[in-house]
Amino acid sequence: xxxxxxxxxxxxxxxxxxxxxxxxxxxxxxxxxxxxxxxxxxxxxxxxxxxxxxxxxxxxxxxxxxxxxxxxxxxxxxxxxxxxxxxxxxxxxxxxxxxxxxxxxxxxxxxxxxxxxxxxxxxxxxxxxxxxxxxxxxxxxxxxxxxxxxxxxxxxxxxxxxxxxxxxxxxxxxxxxxxxxxxxxxxxxxxxxx
Amino acid sequence: xxxxxxxxxxxxxxxxxxxxxxxxxxxxxxxxxxxxxxxxxxxxxxxxxxxxxxxxxxxxxxxxxxxxxxxxxxxxxxxxxxxxxxxxxxxxxxxxxxxxxxxxxxxxxxxxxxxxxxxxxxxxxxxxxxxxxxxxxxxxxxxxxxxxxxxxxxxxxxxxxxxxxxxxxxxxxxxxxxxxxxxxxxxxxxxxxxxxxxxxxxxxxxx
Numbered sequence: 405x406x407x408x409x410x411x412x413x414x415x416x417x418x419x420x421x422x423x424x425x426x427x428x429x430x431x432x433x434x435x436x437x438x439x440x441x442x443x444x445x446x447x448x449x450x451x452x453x454x455x456x457x458x459x460x461x462x463x464x465x466x467x468x469x470x471x472x473x474x475x476x477x478x479x480x481x482x483x484x485x486x487x488x489x490x491x492x493x494x495x496x497x498x499x500x501x502x503x504x505x506x507x508x509x510x511x512x513x514x515x516x517x518x519x520x521x522x523x524x525x526x527x528x529x530x531x532x533x534x535x536x537x538x539x540x541x542x543x544x545x546x547x548x549x550x551x552x553x554x555x556x557x558x559x560x561x562x563x564x565x566x567x568x569x570x571x572x573x574x575x576x577x578x579x580x581x582x583x584x585x586x587x588x589x590x591x592x593x594x595x596x597x598x
Numbered sequence: 599x600x601x602x603x604x605x606x607x608x609x610x611x612x613x614x615x616x617x618x619x620x621x622x623x624x625x626x627x628x629x630x631x632x633x634x635x636x637x638x639x640x641x642x643x644x645x646x647x648x649x650x651x652x653x654x655x656x657x658x659x660x661x662x663x664x665x666x667x668x669x670x671x672x673x674x675x676x677x678x679x680x681x682x683x684x685x686x687x688x689x690x691x692x693x694x695x696x697x698x699x700x701x702x703x704x705x706x707x708x709x710x711x712x713x714x715x716x717x718x719x720x721x722x723x724x725x726x727x728x729x730x731x732x733x734x735x736x737x738x739x740x741x742x743x744x745x746x747x748x749x750x751x752x753x754x755x756x757x758x759x760x761x762x763x764x765x766x767x768x769x770x771x772x773x774x775x776x777x778x779x780x781x782x783x784x785x786x787x788x789x790x791x792x793x794x795x796x797x798x799x800x801x802x803x804x805x
Contacts, residue, residue: 407664410664411664411666411667414662414663414664414667414671415667415670415671418659418671418674418675419674422674422675422677422678425678425682426678426681426682429681429682429685429686430685433685433686433688433689436689436690437685437688437689437692440688440689440692441692444692521696525771525775526633526753526754526771526774526775527753527754527769527771527774528771
């Protein structure tokens with residue numbers, strides 16, 4: 405009987421001490437972690453909007469040049485000249501993809517796209533994160549939906565080249581963008597009219 | 599010549615009972631995060647830290663831990679240190695934390711920690727346990743780094759993010775993916791076991 409009580413006391417005491425350690429660690433790291441996450445999103449927004457910024461000063465540049473607004477429950481961000489950026493998310497080929505997409509002031513062509521997180525095949529699908537590839541989205545007209553074409557065949561204003569050897573990741577990526585643009589842009593247009 | 603206990607512990611951790619090729623422990627994580635040297639170093643450091651914390655605490659409490667709940671005690675002690683590692687990585691090195699993602703949390707189930715706790719820390723003093731933890735951690739880390747050097751070099755053409763291979767080098771995509779890890783880790787175990795003249799039939803394996 406005494407053994408059992410000792411066992412219980414031991415487990416309780418050890419559990420309490422270890423929990424206290426975790427609470428302390430959590431208390432000290434939470435603000436730093438949320439600051440990191442925020443900085444990452446802000447840097448993504450600046451990058452998508454094509455606003456140059458030094459790595460350490462993303463927050464100051466963000467505060468100085470971007471305004472946060474909301475329309476239809478969707479947060480979006482407006483830069484000085486009327487360009488708009490918002491966060492998108494969806495399922496890629498192998499895992500979630502999310503990031504920031506920016507629109508030109510006309511709200512019907514793309515200004516830029518950044519990817520914050522993806523789990524595509526390294527060296528193949530993950531090439532969607534290469535700046536050279538994301539640059540091909542610039543100025544594309546998304547009003548009738550972005551369309552994937554075989555590598556090197558993109559001509560029309562809504563066509564995007566696929567990547568040789570990795571067609572499915574760009575395909576999933578375009579689906580995500582199309583779905584997010586269709587869902588959010590009408591509300592943003594309404595919001596910006598006012 | 600008779601080896602002193604501490605020297606024996608050091609040699610065991612680095613070579614004779616080296617976690618990966620001798621005990622075949624910690625294989626999951628060594629397969630998963632060895633695609634880049636940077637990740638391997640971070641993972642090695644994380645495991646070593648968690649191992650040291652676990653070793654010291656379990657060795658210090660070894661006379662108090664009731665036999666019937668010792669596994670639970672190991673588990674919560676390990677979990678605590680692993681969560682600390684995860685939080686610190688997230689706060690200080692967000693890029694690395696994102697790259698190795700869930701595998702930090704999975705250190706909890708890394709058999710090196712549980713295995714060493716049951717086999718060594720619960721029956722040895724704090725000093726020896728600390729030494730054992732440091733050198734098992736180093737043994738794990740150097741294996742990961744060796745594997746990741748091969749994988750990053752062939753899979754990305756870089757080492758620690760620096761371009762090493764000529765730009766025209768045709769990257770071996772398989773090396774950057776999980777199957778590449780199986781090949782390299784298997785070769786590593788083969789070579790080191792041959793060098794150490796180890797007979798697998800006489801030894802048990804782990805996970």
